[in-house]
Amino acid sequence: MTPLAQISWRIASFAFAASLVVAWQLVANAQLISPIFLPGPDRAWAALVNGFTDRGLGGKLVGTLRHMTFGWLAASIAAIALGSLIGSSRRARIYVAPSLEFLRPLPVSAIIPVAIALYGLSEGMAIFVIAFGTLWPMLLATIQGYAGVEPRLLEVARALNLSRLETVTKISLPSAMPDILAGMRVSLTVALILSVVCEIVAGLDGLGQWILISARMFRSPDLFAGVILLGAVGYLAAAIIAEVERRLLAWRKTH
Amino acid sequence: MSSDRLKGLILPALAVLAFEIWLRAFPIASDALAPPSAAVMALAQGLADGSVLLATRDTLLGAIIGLGIGSSIGLLLGVLTGLLPPLDRLLEVSIESIRPIPSVALLPIGLMVFGFGYALEFSIVAKTCLFATLILTRSAVRGVEPRLMEVARALRLSPFARVTKIVLPAALPQIFVAFRLAAGAALIVAVTVEITINPQGLGHAMMTAQQALRPDVMLGYLLWIGIVGFLWNAALLLAQRHLFGRAAVSEAMR
Numbered sequence: 001m002t003p004l005a006q007i008s009w010r011i012a013s014f015a016f017a018a019s020l021v022v023a024w025q026l027v028a029n030a031q032l033i034s035p036i037f038l039p040g041p042d043r044a045w046a047a048l049v050n051g052f053t054d055r056g057l058g059g060k061l062v063g064t065l066r067h068m069t070f071g072w073l074a075a076s077i078a079a080i081a082l083g084s085l086i087g088s089s090r091r092a093r094i095y096v097a098p099s100l101e102f103l104r105p106l107p108v109s110a111i112i113p114v115a116i117a118l119y120g121l122s123e124g125m126a127i128f129v130i131a132f133g134t135l136w137p138m139l140l141a142t143i144q145g146y147a148g149v150e151p152r153l154l155e156v157a158r159a160l161n162l163s164r165l166e167t168v169t170k171i172s173l174p175s176a177m178p179d180i181l182a183g184m185r186v187s188l189t190v191a192l193i194l195s196v197v198c199e200i201v202a203g204l205d206g207l208g209q210w211i212l213i214s215a216r217m218f219r220s221p222d223l224f225a226g227v228i229l230l231g232a233v234g235y236l237a238a239a240i241i242a243e244v245e246r247r248l249l250a251w252r253k254t255h
Numbered sequence: 256m257s258s259d260r261l262k263g264l265i266l267p268a269l270a271v272l273a274f275e276i277w278l279r280a281f282p283i284a285s286d287a288l289a290p291p292s293a294a295v296m297a298l299a300q301g302l303a304d305g306s307v308l309l310a311t312r313d314t315l316l317g318a319i320i321g322l323g324i325g326s327s328i329g330l331l332l333g334v335l336t337g338l339l340p341p342l343d344r345l346l347e348v349s350i351e352s353i354r355p356i357p358s359v360a361l362l363p364i365g366l367m368v369f370g371f372g373y374a375l376e377f378s379i380v381a382k383t384c385l386f387a388t389l390i391l392t393r394s395a396v397r398g399v400e401p402r403l404m405e406v407a408r409a410l411r412l413s414p415f416a417r418v419t420k421i422v423l424p425a426a427l428p429q430i431f432v433a434f435r436l437a438a439g440a441a442l443i444v445a446v447t448v449e450i451t452i453n454p455q456g457l458g459h460a461m462m463t464a465q466q467a468l469r470p471d472v473m474l475g476y477l478l479w480i481g482i483v484g485f486l487w488n489a490a491l492l493l494a495q496r497h498l499f500g501r502a503a504v505s506e507a508m509r
Contacts, residue, residue: 009341015346020349032283037368098263105439105484110458113473117287193357197451200362208359215363223367227360228376234355 039221047221061229063206067123067195068188068237071130076184079135080182083142087176088168093143100140108190109135109197118200126198133194134187141183145176178252181245188237196230207233289471298475306460307479309488314456314483317373318438318445321380326437329385330430333392334418337426343393350389358383358444362452372455383444386438391433395426428499435491442487446480457483 001009021041026072027033028040039047051057055245080082086092149172157167185240207226214222266298271291278290289297302308336343361376369375400421407417423430449458464472 007398009344010348013345016345037364090481094259094262095266096263098260099267102267102481102485105488106481107443107446107458107484109443109450109479110461110477112450114287114477117465117470117473143442187469189357193359193447196357196359197447200359200451202482211363215367218367222441223363227356227364230360231352231356235352236359238355 002121005171020052035220036218037201038221039224043149043221044224044228048225051225057210057225060205060207060210060226061233063204064192064195064199064208064230064233067126067130067204067206068191068199068233071127071194072134072184072188072191074127075131075135076138076186078131079138079142079183080180081182083139084168084173086139087143087146088164088172093147097140097143100136100143103136104140108136109194112198112201115231119142121202121204123204126195126204129198130191130194134191137190138180138183138187141186142176145179146172148179149175181241181248185238185241185245188241189234192230192234192237285470286468287470291474291476293471294474294478296475298479301472301475301479307457310455310457310460310476311479311483313373313463314442314445314449315320317376317448317456318380318441320373321377321445322384322438322441324377325381325384326388326434328381329388329437330392332385333430333433334390334396334422336389337393337396338418338422350386354390359447359451362448366452369433371453375453376445376456379448380423380441380444383440385406387437387440388433391436392426392430395429395433396422398429399425417495431495431499438491439488439506442484 024038024039025042028035028038028043042087048057070253108129111130115125115129115132119128153171153175156165157171162170165188195206196208198204200204200212207230211223211226211230212219214226274457275292278288296443298307336346361379361382362375365375365378403421403425404417407421410421445456448457449456450462451458453459457476461473461476461480464470464476
């Protein structure tokens, strides 16, 4: 496809999305759906701007970002460290991997009641839930990454008399990196979902609490503003980690 | 292989045993912890009086119907966008701007529109399944061997026959993989919706047990949710292996 055609398709695609927004506006203006449930995009946008200037929506946004990144980062570090320890030994893999496989399909939100019983309705509870929920997928991905290291590379490491630490940092970790990053990408989405859930359940300062209160008070423009913001967070988080992945894995393109 | 599998059981068995001994040897009055044996007893009691099974039915109903609604819309859109690149390019911005909204963020909207109950759960589960199915179906349809499409053209098949006779059968193994992943997500989302807001099913039963300060019942439910999740996924994997054998595996790797 020529670049010109590509650009014009992009424009057409944006135009189509814009026409959906216009249709939303028309439906809202005609009040086909009660304005209590469906505010027009104009009112949602006004609520978004107003929320940032007067009503502390920015603070809620920061709250959600904080919960999400704290828990996720803690789990990432733990997963890479633990995963490297377990993954670099075949024997440890045999003992640990089945337990992780069993934990994987467990709906992680089921840990929330346990966390509430342990930590109360606190920030610590949210961080624990997010860290717990994102740890397993990343740990499993790291171990799988180590299991998939090309055996000939390990033979090279033995031939060069590399110590175990050197083998991990110079050979296994780089070649497990694609799997680790894929695990981190999936977990970031989970982290966002769990922060919203924890904020709703425990009433913590964040966008989850904002959208729930807006819904309870039937302030639908505020509710839609919060949902749009959460969509933006989800989009940006995915875009950032995709970019990091692309940069860190640029060396793979050579083969 | 089987000895490896046995070795995999050692770690969880030791953890459960250590937990049991610790809590029996130093009995503490805790709102969060109960010995594993007490949790198993509570679960057995719940199974015997039917309350656990009733909650399981509600959760599975929410997951299955939501999955049905979401994945059929996703399948339809996925086949259409996979077959018609212009349509795909036209919809791209719209799809990519709705997809990243976390499904739980739509909970309060669902709550305002539907109130508590099944409809709330169906709608949130359906949103998750729709996009998971759409994306993977689209790539499955795009990956259909071009020569098969040439055959369809040479035979002058109608567009409908082309889809039902060529595209769907060729893409089916991969579409089933998409369905399996969506189904896994459906159960997770159903439990999450119940824990967060919706007063029914396993998630809510677990929250109630926590609020009633019954850690044994709560942990019993946690165990049960783990078992249900494990069986749900195992059944889907088994179906995939029986229906498609190696086809689904190799297609998924591509």
